[in-house]
Amino acid sequence: MKTVIIKYNAGNVQSVMYALDRIGVNYLWTNDESEIRSADRVIFPGVGEASTSMAYIKEKGLDKVIPTLKQPVLGTCVGMQLMCRYSEENDTTCMGIFDIDIKRFKSDTYKVPHVGWNNIYDFKSPLTKGLSESSFMYFVHSFYAEISPETVAQCDYVQPFSAMLQKDNFHAAQFHTEISGKEGQLILENFLKIS
Amino acid sequence: MLTKRIIPCLDIKDGRTVKGTNFVNLRDAGDPVELGAIYAEQGADELVFLDITATVDNRKTLIDLVRNVARNVNIPFTVGGGISSVQDVSALLNAGADKVSINSSAVRRPELIDELALQFGSQCIIVAIDTRHIDSPSGGWGAVHTHGGRKPTELKTIEWAKEVENRGAGEILLTSMDTDGTKAGFANELTATISGNASIPIIASGGAGTMEHFYDVFTTGKADAGLAASIFHFKEIDIIDLKTYLKDRGISMRL
Numbered sequence: 001m002k003t004v005i006i007k008y009n010a011g012n013v014q015s016v017m018y019a020l021d022r023i024g025v026n027y028l029w030t031n032d033e034s035e036i037r038s039a040d041r042v043i044f045p046g047v048g049e050a051s052t053s054m055a056y057i058k059e060k061g062l063d064k065v066i067p068t069l070k071q072p073v074l075g076t077c078v079g080m081q082l083m084c085r086y087s088e089e090n091d092t093t094c095m096g097i098f099d100i101d102i103k104r105f106k107s108d109t110y111k112v113p114h115v116g117w118n119n120i121y122d123f124k125s126p127l128t129k130g131l132s133e134s135s136f137m138y139f140v141h142s143f144y145a146e147i148s149p150e151t152v153a154q155c156d157y158v159q160p161f162s163a164m165l166q167k168d169n170f171h172a173a174q175f176h177t178e179i180s181g182k183e184g185q186l187i188l189e190n191f192l193k194i195s
Numbered sequence: 196m197l198t199k200r201i202i203p204c205l206d207i208k209d210g211r212t213v214k215g216t217n218f219v220n221l222r223d224a225g226d227p228v229e230l231g232a233i234y235a236e237q238g239a240d241e242l243v244f245l246d247i248t249a250t251v252d253n254r255k256t257l258i259d260l261v262r263n264v265a266r267n268v269n270i271p272f273t274v275g276g277g278i279s280s281v282q283d284v285s286a287l288l289n290a291g292a293d294k295v296s297i298n299s300s301a302v303r304r305p306e307l308i309d310e311l312a313l314q315f316g317s318q319c320i321i322v323a324i325d326t327r328h329i330d331s332p333s334g335g336w337g338a339v340h341t342h343g344g345r346k347p348t349e350l351k352t353i354e355w356a357k358e359v360e361n362r363g364a365g366e367i368l369l370t371s372m373d374t375d376g377t378k379a380g381f382a383n384e385l386t387a388t389i390s391g392n393a394s395i396p397i398i399a400s401g402g403a404g405t406m407e408h409f410y411d412v413f414t415t416g417k418a419d420a421g422l423a424a425s426i427f428h429f430k431e432i433d434i435i436d437l438k439t440y441l442k443d444r445g446i447s448m449r450l
Contacts, residue, residue, distance in 0.1 A: 012319070014291040018265050048316050111419065113318060115366065115396050117240055117449040118197045136198065136449040138271055140318040140365075157197060179271045179293060181235070 003192065004039035006066070007031040009056045010078065012047040019178035023189055033065050040071055041192060045178075046078030050102070050143070051090035054082055067097050073170050074127075074191045080165065080172035081143060089143050097170050100148045100162065107158045113142040118155050120163040120175070125152035127164065127171055127190045135183040137163065137175035145174065198447045199413045200240035200420035201438060202398060203427040205230060207246045207276070210256040212428075228263045234427065235270045237434040240449060242268065243296065243368075243422060246276030247343075254283075258290050265291025273321055275368075279303075284311055288319065296368055298323040299341040302348055302355075305362060312363025320366075321398070322359040326352040326385065327372040337385055344372040356389045367393065368422065370400040378404025378426070383416035390417040398422050406432060406440045413446050 005016060007029050020027050027043075028035060036042060044066065046053060057063050066073065066083070075083045082094045087102035094102070105112045117136040120128075137155075144161035147154065153164035155174070165172040171191060177184040206213040211225040231242050244264065246257050254277075261274055274287050275296030284295050301308050301322050311320045325344040326337040337352030356367055369389055371382035381402045390397040396419035399412045403423035412418045426432045435450075442448040 012288060012293065014289060015265060015293060018291055019269065021266065022269065047318065111394050111396055113365065113395070114197065115318070116197050116200050116419070139197075176271075179269060181269050185269060 001025075001040045001192070002038065003027040003041040003043065004036050005029045005043045005045060006036065006062065006079075008053065008060065008062065010046045010048050010053060013045050015176070015178045016043060016045045016076075019185065019188060023185065023192070025192060031060050031062060033061070036065055037069070042066075042069055042071060042073045043191075044073060044075040044079040044083070046076060046080070046082065048078055049089060050078060050081055050087040050094070051092040053078055054087075054092050054094060057082065057095075063095055067095050070169060072191065072194055074188075075170070075172040076177055077141065077174060080174055081145065083165075083170060083172055084145055087143060098145070098148070098150050098165050098167055098172070100145045100150060100165070102143045102145055104143050105158050110158045113140060114144075114157045115140050117180075118157060118175075120153045120155045122154045123152065125164050125166050125171065126194050127166075127173075127187045128153060129190050131183060131186055137173075137177075137180040137184060139175045141174060196447045198240070198449045199418070199441070200398075201238075201409070201434060201448075202241045202243055202420050202422040203234045203239050203434070204243040204245055204400070204422050204424040205428075206424060207244050207257070207260065208248045210260050213247065227260060228267050231264050231268050231272065234434065235268050238438055238450065239270065239434055240420070241270060242272040244272060244274050245296075246274070248276075254286075258286055261287055261290040261292050275321070275323060279307070281310055281314055284315060284320075288315060292319075294319040294321055294365070296321040296323045298325065301359065302339060302341050302350065305358065308359055308362040308364055312365075317363045317365035317395075320364055321368050322364040322366075323368040323370065324352060324356060324359070325370045325372055326382075340372060344370070344375070352385070353388060353392065356393060360393055360395050364395060366396045366398060366419075368398045368400060371402060374402030375400070377402050380404065380408040381412040381416055381418070381421070383411055386412060386416035386418050390419070396420065403432075406437050409437060410441060410444050410446065413441070
């Protein structure tokens with residue numbers, strides 16, 4: 001099986017690579033279109049700021065490649081946000097795979113960013129198979145995806161928001177599967193297993 | 196619900212953990228990777244590795260260590276000690292660190308916080324503040340100290356905490372030099388003031404001696420996370436016992 005991690009100007013891809021190493025999966029880190037298209041699995045990670053990341057993705061033409069992929073794709077954190085329609089983070093038009101807007105947490109009582117372990121619930125994804133309801137995942141983000149028909153796991157902070165999304169072959173998680181302990185690893189393993 | 200975090204801190208010298216441990220199941224008590232993995236297994240929410248030598252010669256050793264930790268530990272970890280440039284941070288993050296902690300270098304040149312936040316995102320930039328109470332006729336105040344708490348500065352802790360947040364720090368690691376090593380409890384009053392003033396998370400450090408001290412710092416002290424070193428290293432407090440105790444007392448915990 002060929003697993004590709006999409007290479008762009010996102011930080012901390014190393015953690016994702018080590019997580020795949022722990023599972024025992026080989027991977028290729030590339031932004032080459034033919035390599036991405038021929039992969040069995042595509043991981044689109046992300047740490048950083050939406051507009052800078054999106055500008056880079058457009059420059060490399062990846063905004064045309066990613067939405068047309070047919071194999072299972074997993075976007076995490078900012079990767080997930082870039083797969084949505086629009087982000088309030090510096091007024092960024094994203095790829096629009098998910099018909100959802102990304103908004104900033106607004107609260108006088110909650111701290112922003114949302115940093116730490118929070119539980120996810122209401123699972124509707126093949127990626128959460130075998131995962132206990134209310135499992136804890138590690139989040140670090142100031143912007144969130146609203147609840148929508150594409151929401152397949154929820155989390156509460158300020159208000160309920162989308163912890164995971166799915167539309168056809170496109171899967172996404174707001175939290176960091178790669179550093180969310182055994183539970184995060186299970187989601188990665190499930191992603192590598194689904195047909 | 197977002198949980199409060201329990202964070203063991205490992206002091207590193209020449210790539211080895213400094214303080215001794217009583218872990219019977221450790222093959223090598225000085226191996227930070229093995230110790231870190233055990234803490235993660237026991238339910239630690241994050242780890243902090245603090246390089247207390249932090250000389251140029253030791254940088255390569257530290258990078259190798261970070262790489263090994265990242266390979267073997269599946270929870271977030273922070274690296275601190277002697278970090279003073281964008282290049283330093285870049286090397287640590289590329290090796291697999293999730294966050295870095297800066298202290299003296301930020302006091303020396305506060306613009307470094309802005310530069311790091313812009314380059315890497317606020318989420319991975321922790322500013323560590325070492326504070327000590329100064330008595331004065333007009334009432335006491337917390338003064339920021341550098342160089343492992345030895346060198347006082349003119350900065351007021353409350354004002355500096357606000358400034359680092361405004362410059363883009365993602366979290367503050369607040370260590371009270373007054374309570375550090377006393378095992379008499381965290382500096383709850385100061386922590387509560389800083390936390391109430393901040394919109395970013397506060398990690399409280401210094402003074403943990405009992406499980407109740409953690410309860411106090413999460414309630415009275417309004418801390419988002421509690422950090423300690425020796426009580427975990429010497430196994431005076433077991434992480435699972437601590438988290439169970441806190442959960443039973445109504446504190447949100449990952450268990």
